[in-house]
Amino acid sequence: MAFFDLSLPYTEPPRSGGKEVAVGKTLRLKLSTKAMELGYVGIAHNRTIKGVMSDKDNCTIPLLTLGSLIKVAPRLKSSVEFHRDLLSVPRATPFRQYTRLTVHVESIAQCHCLNSGNPVIKSYDIVAVRPLNQNTFDHVCEKAEVDLISIDFSDEKLFRLNYPSVKAAIQRGIYFEIKYYDLLKDALTRRQVISNAKLLVDWTKGKNLIISSGAPSVSELRGPNDVINLMFLIGLSSERARAAISKNCRNMIAKVLKKKRFHKEAVRVEMLSSSDSFSLEQPLSGECMKWDPLSSGEGDMLLDDLAKAFDATNAAVHKAIDFTSVLDGLPSHGFRVKDIVGTEPLTQPPATKLIDAPVHSNNQVPEQLMVDSASSDGNLREDETISQTNMLISEDVIKMEPTTIVPLRKCSTISQGQRILVHNQAAASLTLVRCTKSDAVSDVNMHIELDSEDKSLSPSKSDHGSPVSPVENSNMETIVVDEVLVEENSKEGAISGHANDGNYAYIDDEMKIDASSEANHDEYMEVTVEDQKHETGDISRLESNEAELGEGSSDPYHNTFEITMEDKNETETEANHQSHVQSSERNNATNSSKALDKRSRVRLPKLQPFKPFLLQSRFKRISKRRNHRRAV
Amino acid sequence: MVGFKNRFMLMEVFLDPDKDLLGGEKSPIILTPFNVAEAIKDSIRINFGECGLGSSLGSFDVKYVNEITKLCIVRSSREDHRQVWSAMTLVKSIGNYPVIFNLLDITGCVRTCKETALKCEKEKFEQCSKSLSEDEKRKHSNYLERIKNFKT
Numbered sequence A: 001m002a003f004f005d006l007s008l009p010y011t012e013p014p015r016s017g018g019k020e021v022a023v024g025k026t027l028r029l030k031l032s033t034k035a036m037e038l039g040y041v042g043i044a045h046n047r048t049i050k051g052v053m054s055d056k057d058n059c060t061i062p063l064l065t066l067g068s069l070i071k072v073a074p075r076l077k078s079s080v081e082f083h084r085d086l087l088s089v090p091r092a093t094p095f096r097q098y099t100r101l102t103v104h105v106e107s108i109a110q111c112h113c114l115n116s117g118n119p120v121i122k123s124y125d126i127v128a129v130r131p132l133n134q135n136t137f138d139h140v141c142e143k144a145e146v147d148l149i150s151i152d153f154s155d156e157k158l159f160r161l162n163y164p165s166v167k168a169a170i171q172r173g174i175y176f177e178i179k180y181y182d183l184l185k186d187a188l189t190r191r192q193v194i195s196n197a198k199l200l201v202d203w204t205k206g207k208n209l210i211i212s213s214g215a216p217s218v219s220e221l222r223g224p225n226d227v228i229n230l231m232f233l234i235g236l237s238s239e240r241a242r243a244a245i246s247k248n249c250r251n252m253i254a255k256v257l258k259k260k261r262f263h264k265e266a267v268r269v270e271m272l273s274s275s276d277s278f279s280l281e282q283p284l285s286g287e288c289m290k291w292d293p294l295s296s297g298e299g300d301m302l303l304d305d306l307a308k309a310f311d312a313t314n315a316a317v318h319k320a321i322d323f324t325s326v327l328d329g330l331p332s333h334g335f336r337v338k339d340i341v342g343t344e345p346l347t348q349p350p351a352t353k354l355i356d357a358p359v360h361s362n363n364q365v366p367e368q369l370m371v372d373s374a375s376s377d378g379n380l381r382e383d384e385t386i387s388q389t390n391m392l393i394s395e396d397v398i399k400m401e402p403t404t405i406v407p408l409r410k411c412s413t414i415s416q417g418q419r420i421l422v423h424n425q426a427a428a429s430l431t432l433v434r435c436t437k438s439d440a441v442s443d444v445n446m447h448i449e450l451d452s453e454d455k456s457l458s459p460s461k462s463d464h465g466s467p468v469s470p471v472e473n474s475n476m477e478t479i480v481v482d483e484v485l486v487e488e489n490s491k492e493g494a495i496s497g498h499a500n501d502g503n504y505a506y507i508d509d510e511m512k513i514d515a516s517s518e519a520n521h522d523e524y525m526e527v528t529v530e531d532q533k534h535e536t537g538d539i540s541r542l543e544s545n546e547a548e549l550g551e552g553s554s555d556p557y558h559n560t561f562e563i564t565m566e567d568k569n570e571t572e573t574e575a576n577h578q579s580h581v582q583s584s585e586r587n588n589a590t591n592s593s594k595a596l597d598k599r600s601r602v603r604l605p606k607l608q609p610f611k612p613f614l615l616q617s618r619f620k621r622i623s624k625r626r627n628h629r630r631a632v
Numbered sequence B: 001m002v003g004f005k006n007r008f009m010l011m012e013v014f015l016d017p018d019k020d021l022l023g024g025e026k027s028p029i030i031l032t033p034f035n036v037a038e039a040i041k042d043s044i045r046i047n048f049g050e051c052g053l054g055s056s057l058g059s060f061d062v063k064y065v066n067e068i069t070k071l072c073i074v075r076s077s078r079e080d081h082r083q084v085w086s087a088m089t090l091v092k093s094i095g096n097y098p099v100i101f102n103l104l105d106i107t108g109c110v111r112t113c114k115e116t117a118l119k120c121e122k123e124k125f126e127q128c129s130k131s132l133s134e135d136e137k138r139k140h141s142n143y144l145e146r147i148k149n150f151k152t
Helices: A019-038 A066-072 A076-087 A134-142 A163-171 A181-185 A187-204 A224-234 A238-261 A303-312 A337-343 A350-367 A384-398 A401-413 A416-438 A444-457 A470-492 A496-515 A519-536 A539-551 A555-571 A574-631 B033-057 B081-089 B110-131 B134-148
Strands: A003-010 A040-049 A096-105 A126-131 A148-150 A175-179 A209-212 A267-271 A369-373 B006-015 B061-066 B071-077 B097-107
Touching: A003 A019, A003 A096, A003 A175, A003 A209, A003 A238, A019 A040, A019 A066, A019 A076, A040 A126, A076 B097, A076 B110, A126 A134, A126 A238, A134 A148, A134 A163, A163 A187, A175 A187, A175 A238, A181 A187, A181 A224, A187 A209, A187 A224, A187 B033, A209 A238, A224 A238, A224 B081, A224 B097, B006 B081, B006 B110, B033 B061, B033 B071, B033 B081, B061 B134, B071 B081, B071 B110, B081 B097, B097 B110, B110 B134
Parallel strands: A003 A040, A040 A096, A096 A126, A126 A148, A148 A175, A175 A209
Antiparallel strands: A267 A369, B006 B071, B006 B097, B061 B071
């Protein structure tokens, strides 16, 4: 359970500078330190705007750095750990900072400024609104595009909240905020706040409700437990209050960040740094795969870093994920085939490729962009189609089917000149298989990576960005069936000898390419090339390929056998032969077991309809026995 | 079954949070059970009135205050403990000195309260042990003894 305090006041320093700047900064530092010490894991620097919004109001809030925190409180780390342990918050949780804007609105005209296109609003993480009268409150609840409605309950002449508006706001997913600073102020305001806020608590029932401090000084901050208990005064049960200070805040931040930093709330595009070497052999390092829905980017502080910073006594900010606007860096029309085909001819022998590889990778890597999914905590928001294919792929991949299928399909259609390319693809797919095997914990991002790769590999896919079509699904399934057929044939022993040979040849080649670790770059290159071909979309050709595939489910195999046999002759030397035999034996074992598996899988549905029949017979037997007994 | 139940609240007091963060400097006031109890009672009277004070006063007691690590244990009846607790949250000053009360743990029986208190004492003492004199360290060990012998 992580606790948040989403409104620590931030006062814009005066333009002239001077003493007030320093005062404001130290206050902010003190507040954040205290909040961190009390066990909060996230704060928001809240800036308040009254009157008309202008360009001056763009977000200029400097996030605090670890070094400054350490200067204020040298023993911070031990204290933070002590409190986190007591609150059962994991010690490693980073401390996050967000920026927030609160707009005071008096008239409906001001409300109209609050739309998603407003650049001022875009520059902040969280946008809150404080309606000052009845009309604006109703309007804000029903129309304005904000994340948070903060009502000043200490106001003596507070407008009447009305239920329909509150309900509408909740339905639109807008959160309400209660600041407990008002409760701490003095007896009179406390009375006001309790009487006003009770109504809101009653209506929201703790849903879409957020509690924050709004404390102007350190002595108004309270620990999370105390705040939860304090909400007992306004009639919020402790579970709901706990949710309001932790879970609701978390949900809201996740939602807001998704809206701000994702394309259509689902896709994030991120650039890999040019220094990272990228290869398909090694799965992407954990940093890229882990996705943190709450990360505030530069505002994240880790406790370990805190200790380090204290040791080194110099400022060092840890960047969890760099959120510099990567979207700008995207080429507007994707990749061009010519650029890459021109630099690397396909028929280049492997030896020269190896020499070229590092140079090419340097060129390529910055352009290599990773499409990541915005999987929220529960992976709930995933596209159904994608998840379906994921299922398929994850099933299939483990059984090494794509490695055999993809080359077969490709070989049947693609001319001999591109054979190396095909091999490399196969190798790529094999590496993908390995990825999934090693990461038994099915990481969603990983799967989507896989997905995209597979898309690029399979010829049926023409457009890169569109979701996976049902055709693709059915294709996969039919292929699986074909595979089964082949396997069964091989058991029966008709064409099977050849078929098996063909398969092994492929698997062998893959093995070989895998074994040479330097070839990684080449594989990667090849895949990207293929990718771009799809991007530019030689759709008609691909479609025709697909049609061919659809027509002759058995024929292509014959073709492929021949090709692959030739292949073997060309590429494999005798020295390789022995290892090849060994590996083929291994593969044989796996294949046979696989075949068995599939047979059982195929038979199952056949058995099911018989079940009632079987049961009946059993039942008959029992009844017969009974009859016997009776007769006896 | 016990008919009457107590709650023990292990509180931490931040003295003058605006000035020194993390209690590095010497504080001008000394926490005693008496002034802590007075402050809490005042707060109960202000927030819950005479009736609230009367009902909670039956079992209310400040059992233990450690002036060095600034931990204290407050006992209250189970029925009114939330009232007492929120009154403590609403305390802003002891005497004229600004303070914050922060709850570390809440327990239902003495034994667990002792255990957590000892653990917290240890950690807090480690945090501030560097700036302490010998005299204060001796005092602290006295306090630890007091916790160990502590009954209801």
